[in-house]
Amino acid sequence: MKRTGTALAAILMIASGLVSASAATLRVGIQDDPDALDPALSGTYSGRFVFAALCDKLVDISPDLKIVPQLAEAWEWSADGKSITFMLRKNVTFHDGTAFDAAAVKFNIERMKTMPDSKRKAELAPIASVEALAADKVKFNLSEPFVPLLANLSDRAGMMVSPKAATEKAGEFAAAPVCAGPYQFAERKSRDLIRVKKYPGYWNAARVGYDEVVYYYVPDSTVRLSRVRAGDLDLAERIAPTDLKTVRDDPNLALHSGQGLAVSHLMFNVGAGAKADTPLGKNSTLRQAFELAIDRNVINRVAFNGEFLADNQMIPPSSPFYDSARKAPARDVGKAKAMIAAAGMTRVPVEIQYENTAGDSRVAQIIQSMAGEAGFDVKLLPMETTTAIERYMNGNFEAYIGNWSGRADPDPTLVAFFSCAGSQNVNKYCNKDLDAILNQARGEADEAKRKALYAKATDIYLTALSSIPLHHPNWFFAARKSVGGIVMVPDGLLRLVGVGPVN
Amino acid sequence: MKTLLLRRLAVLLPTLLLVSMMVFGLLKLLPGDPALALAGEERNPEVVEYLRQKYRFNDPIPVQYAVWLKALVHGDFGTSVRTRLPIGTMLAEKLPVTVELAILSMLVALLVGLPIGIFAALGRGTPFDYGASLFGLAGLSIPHFWLGIMLILLFSVNLGWLPAGGFVPPSESVGRNLLSMLMPSLVLGTGTAAIMMRHVRSAMIEAMKQDYVRTARAKGVRESTIVLRHALPNALIPVVTLGTLQFGELLAGAVLTEQVFSIPGFGKMVVDGVFSRDYAVVQAVVLCTAAVFLLMSLIADVAYVLLNPRLRS
Numbered sequence: 001m002k003r004t005g006t007a008l009a010a011i012l013m014i015a016s017g018l019v020s021a022s023a024a025t026l027r028v029g030i031q032d033d034p035d036a037l038d039p040a041l042s043g044t045y046s047g048r049f050v051f052a053a054l055c056d057k058l059v060d061i062s063p064d065l066k067i068v069p070q071l072a073e074a075w076e077w078s079a080d081g082k083s084i085t086f087m088l089r090k091n092v093t094f095h096d097g098t099a100f101d102a103a104a105v106k107f108n109i110e111r112m113k114t115m116p117d118s119k120r121k122a123e124l125a126p127i128a129s130v131e132a133l134a135a136d137k138v139k140f141n142l143s144e145p146f147v148p149l150l151a152n153l154s155d156r157a158g159m160m161v162s163p164k165a166a167t168e169k170a171g172e173f174a175a176a177p178v179c180a181g182p183y184q185f186a187e188r189k190s191r192d193l194i195r196v197k198k199y200p201g202y203w204n205a206a207r208v209g210y211d212e213v214v215y216y217y218v219p220d221s222t223v224r225l226s227r228v229r230a231g232d233l234d235l236a237e238r239i240a241p242t243d244l245k246t247v248r249d250d251p252n253l254a255l256h257s258g259q260g261l262a263v264s265h266l267m268f269n270v271g272a273g274a275k276a277d278t279p280l281g282k283n284s285t286l287r288q289a290f291e292l293a294i295d296r297n298v299i300n301r302v303a304f305n306g307e308f309l310a311d312n313q314m315i316p317p318s319s320p321f322y323d324s325a326r327k328a329p330a331r332d333v334g335k336a337k338a339m340i341a342a343a344g345m346t347r348v349p350v351e352i353q354y355e356n357t358a359g360d361s362r363v364a365q366i367i368q369s370m371a372g373e374a375g376f377d378v379k380l381l382p383m384e385t386t387t388a389i390e391r392y393m394n395g396n397f398e399a400y401i402g403n404w405s406g407r408a409d410p411d412p413t414l415v416a417f418f419s420c421a422g423s424q425n426v427n428k429y430c431n432k433d434l435d436a437i438l439n440q441a442r443g444e445a446d447e448a449k450r451k452a453l454y455a456k457a458t459d460i461y462l463t464a465l466s467s468i469p470l471h472h473p474n475w476f477f478a479a480r481k482s483v484g485g486i487v488m489v490p491d492g493l494l495r496l497v498g499v500g501p502v503n
Numbered sequence: 504m505k506t507l508l509l510r511r512l513a514v515l516l517p518t519l520l521l522v523s524m525m526v527f528g529l530l531k532l533l534p535g536d537p538a539l540a541l542a543g544e545e546r547n548p549e550v551v552e553y554l555r556q557k558y559r560f561n562d563p564i565p566v567q568y569a570v571w572l573k574a575l576v577h578g579d580f581g582t583s584v585r586t587r588l589p590i591g592t593m594l595a596e597k598l599p600v601t602v603e604l605a606i607l608s609m610l611v612a613l614l615v616g617l618p619i620g621i622f623a624a625l626g627r628g629t630p631f632d633y634g635a636s637l638f639g640l641a642g643l644s645i646p647h648f649w650l651g652i653m654l655i656l657l658f659s660v661n662l663g664w665l666p667a668g669g670f671v672p673p674s675e676s677v678g679r680n681l682l683s684m685l686m687p688s689l690v691l692g693t694g695t696a697a698i699m700m701r702h703v704r705s706a707m708i709e710a711m712k713q714d715y716v717r718t719a720r721a722k723g724v725r726e727s728t729i730v731l732r733h734a735l736p737n738a739l740i741p742v743v744t745l746g747t748l749q750f751g752e753l754l755a756g757a758v759l760t761e762q763v764f765s766i767p768g769f770g771k772m773v774v775d776g777v778f779s780r781d782y783a784v785v786q787a788v789v790l791c792t793a794a795v796f797l798l799m800s801l802i803a804d805v806a807y808v809l810l811n812p813r814l815r816s
Contacts, residue, residue, distance in 0.1 A: 043543025192767035230659035230667040386535030
C-alpha cells in the first residue's frame with residue numbers, strides 16, 4: 001500500500017513537471033472574459049488588457065501620464081489648435097503583412113467614427129476629417145481645439161487595425177483581430193483562454209521577450225493568486241487587497257503595484273426626476289455635512305486593507321492636473337451635526353444604491369455606519385449589475401456608488417460627470433460657469449494655464465459635491481520572480497515590450 | 504419496451520420546446536436593459552439605440568422568440584452579443600469538457616459511494632457505519648468552492664503535485680488532461696458520492712431484510728454470494744435511477760467547481776450569460792442541458808425496466 005502511494009506520488013510529480021510550459025510562454029491570469037476583440041467595439045478592461053499585446057496605438061502614455069510615441073513618432077499642433085499632424089513610424093506592418101501608413105490611419109479613424117456600434121465615437125468626435133499628406137504623414141482636422149485628443153488616442157481610439165482584414169472580415173473581425181502590436185492573434189477559446197504569438201515583423205521585435213502569451217480567464221482572485229503561487233501561471237492581474245500579504249510573503253513572487261486612474265465616488269441625484277427631491281439632493285450644505293461625516297481613510301482601511309488611495313478628487317494624484325491645494329477635509333462629526341441643525345433638520349434620510357459586489361457592499365456599510373453617527377439615516381439598496389446600470393443611466397437613485405475607470409486626461413472624466421450634457425451626468429448636475437471652464441480647458445495647449453483652469457473646476461465641483469469622490473483603486477499584479485521588465489502604468493495594462501524571462 | 508421508448512421520444516421535442524419558451528420568457532422578465540449593458544462605459548445613446556435595433560430588443564417577445572427558433576431550426580445558435588463569437592462553436596468547445604468532468608465525477612462517486620454504502624449497510628451500527636455516515640454528511644455539506652480551494656492549497660501550492668486549475672484538452676496530452684481534471688472531479692464527485700452512499704446503504708439494508716435473503720441463508724449459501732448475487736442487484740435498481748439523474752445534473756455544469764478550477768464548462772457560461780443578458784448564449788446552453796437531462800432520464804427509465812424483470816412484460 002505504502003509502495004503504491006509512493007509510486008503514485010512519483011508519477012504525479014513527473015507528470016506535473018511536464019505541466020510547466022516552456023520558458024518562452026508567458027501565462028497570465030485575467031479576471032474577466034474579454035468582450036469583442038475589436039478596438040472599435042471593446043468596452044471592458046480585460047479586453048484592453050489583451051489589446052496591449054495585439055494592437056499598438058498612435059501614441060502611448062508613460063507611467064507619469066505623459067504622452068509618448070508609439071506608431072506615431074512625432075506630432076505637431078497647428079498654431080490655432082485646430083489640426084494636428086502625425087509623423088508615422090516607417091516600416092511598420094500589420095500582422096497580415098500589409099503596410100501601416102497614413103491611408104491606414106485615415107481608414108481606422110473613419111471606421112471608428114462611422115461604424116454604427118462603434119464605442120469610440122465620443123472620443124473621436126472633435127475630428128472633422130483626416131488627410132493623408134504622405135505615406136508617413138497624416139493630418140487630423142478638428143472642429144474645435146481639443147487638447148485631450150492625444151490622451152484619447154493613447155487608448156482604443158488610437159489602436160490601428162489592418163484595413164484589409166477589417167474590410168474583408170467585417171462581421172467576424174472580432175473573432176480574429178489583425179493589428180500592428182508585438183503579438184498576433186493565434187486562438188481564442190471563449191471563456192477559457194486567448195493565445196497570442198510573437199509577431200516577427202513587429203517594429204520593436206528585439207525587445208519582445210516571450211514567444212507566446214496566453215491569457216487564461218480565472219475569475220476568482222484567490223484562485224488566480226493560488227495558480228501563480230503554484231507556478232501554473234506566471235502573472236495574475238487584479239489581486240485582491242486582502243491577499244497582498246500572501247504575495248509579499250512568498251519568496252517566489254513579486255508584487256507589482258501602481259496608482260490607477262479609476263475613482264470610486266458617491267453620486268447624489270441632484271436633478272434627475274422625482275428621486276432628486278431629497279434633502280441631500282436639494283441642499284449642497286447637507287452634502288458637505290455628509291462628506292464631513294465620513295472618514296475616507298477608514299473606508300480604505302476597513303474595506304481594502306489600506307491598499308487603495310483615499311482621496312477627495314475625481315482625478316488621481318498621479319495626474320499632472322491634480323489639484324494638490326484642495327485637500328480632503330478631516331472627519332468632523334460635530335461640525336456635520338451643526339450643519340444638519342442649521343438646515344433645520346435632525347435626521348436626514350438617504351438611500352444608497354450600489355452594485356452588489358464585495359467591495360462596494362463593504363464601502364456602503366462603512367458609510368452607513370459613519371454617516372449614521374452624524375445624523376444621516378442611510379438605507380442600503382444593493383442591485384445586480386445590469387439592473388443597477390439601467391437605474392443609474394435613468395437617474396433612478398437617490399445616491400449611487402459609482403466606479404469610473406478614469407482616463408489619462410482629466411477632460412473626459414470631468415466633462416462626463418459635471419458638464420450639463422455629460423454622458424455620465426445621470427444625476428443631472430448643471431453649472432454653466434463650470435461648463436465654460438471645462439470647455440476652455442480642453443482648448444488650452446499651455447499646461448500651466450490648463451492646470452489653473454482645472455483647479456478652478458475642482459473648486460466648483462467639490463463645493464457643489466453632486467458627487468463625493470472616495471478613493472482611487474491601485475493596481476496589483478502578482479508575478480513569478482522569473483518575469484522581468486514589468487512596468488506599471490496608471491491605466492493598469494500589462495505592456496509586453498521589454499517584458500521577458502529572467503533567471 | 505418499444506412503446507415506452509417511442510412514447511418517451513415523442514415527448515422529447517415538445518418538452519424541449521416548452522423549456523426553451525419558458526427560459527426565453529423568464530430571461531425577458533429580468534430587469535435591466537441589455538443594450539445598456541453592452542454599450543460600454545460611456546453608453547452613447549446612438550450606439551445603445553443601434554444595439555437595440557440590431558438585436559431586436561424592441562420587438563415583442565414572441566417575435567424575438569420566433570426569430571431565434573427559426574435560426575435554430577436552420578442549425579444556427581446565433582452569436583454571443585458580448586464576445587461576437589458564434590455560439591455553436593462555444594457549445595462545441597464546452598460540451599466535451601462538461602461531459603468529461605461529469606463522467607470522471609461520476610466515476611469518483613461510484614468508486615467511493617458504492618463500496619462505502621454496501622459495507623456500511625452490512626456492518627450497520629459499527630464504527631465503520633458511523634464513519635460512513637459522517638462522510639456522507641460531510642460530503643453533502645462541505646461547500647465545493649471551499650474544498651476546491653483547500654485542495655489547491657494542499658496539492659498545488661504546498662506539495663506542487665497537481666496543476667492548480669485550467670483545462671488541458673486530451674488532444675494535447677491525455678496525461679495532463681487527467682491531471683487537470685483530478686481535483687475538480689474529486690470535488691464534484693464527493694458530493695455525489697455522499698448521496699450515492701446514503702442511497703446504497705438504505706437500499707442494501709432493505710434488501711438484506713427480504714425473504715429471499717433469509718431463504719438463501721437457510722440454504723447455506725455463502726454470505727458473499729448472498730450479498731453480491733441476491734441482495735446487491737435488487738438494491739441497485741433505485742441507485743441506477745438516481746445515478747443517471749445525478750449524472751444529468753452534473754452535465755448541467757457545476758458553476759462553483761468550474762470557477763475555482765477555471766474549467767471552461769457550461770456552468771459559468773450560463774451564469775455569466777444571465778448576468779450580461781446574453782440571451783442567445785443562455786438559451787443555447789439551457790436547451791443543450793435540457794436535452795441531455797431528458798435523454799438521461801430516458802436512459803434511467805430504460806435501465807429500470809431492464810434491471811427489474813417484473814416490469815418487462
